Amino acid sequence: MSQEKQEHRLPSPISNPENTVFLEAAQNNQLVLKHCNACKEVHYYPRTICPHCGSDDTTWVNSDGVGEIYSYTVMRRGVEVPFAMAYVRLTEGISLLTHLTNCDFDSIRVGQKVKVIFQETQDGQKTHLFEPL
Template identity: 50%
Template sequence: MAEAKKYPAPQGNPETTPFWEAAKQGKLLIKRCTACGEAHYFPRSICPFCFSDKTVWEESSGEGEIYTFSLMRKSATGPYAIGYVTLKEGPSLQTNFVDCDMASLKIGQKVKVVFRPTEGAPLPFFTVA
């Protein structure tokens, strides 16, 4: 039986503590600017659109679609895929795709967030919905 893949524990900071605490509960948080209304990811206190510091945490549905991806067929650990997912809420994020047939991934395909354990907070990845 294959040994489960081990992921490094994320290195958080006080600004991202709510994100990692929500991840422990299986929730994906994003930030939304209350000044311009834009949602953004990665979580940070300054809005990348209008530079306001009026941002709030918001729970994402964790659903989105593949914007683009790259399949790495040869590696020491076997094939894997990385890419960008555009969330229903608007932001795009870079991620790894897990628990799916890598050869059948397609741009525009619906995906959902899944969390993988680490020695700290779990890490968010995406799989086919």
């Protein structure tokens, strides 16, 4: 159990022209999503072209950063520090793969309410992860 008090070192996101705004928002503790003005759908991971309808009329919107665990896994073997990853389904309707933190890994359950927080990665830039609500 004492091992789980150590923090897993988060990998740094790779920047590209389509996710620059997304990564900059994370530095200000804000999760943003791409919204399509043509079909009104939200999508993730950020792309210029809407994956639902192919329109390039997409804009950034702030996410509430609240959702629930759809699926998860806890990595304990073969890693320096155990860590948990989950697919979190946001209230906006999209799912994202993310790390979980500030929780007892044995008490994580599907359907659990979680909210976004931001932590520094290995190179000091902030990225999103989720903790129990």
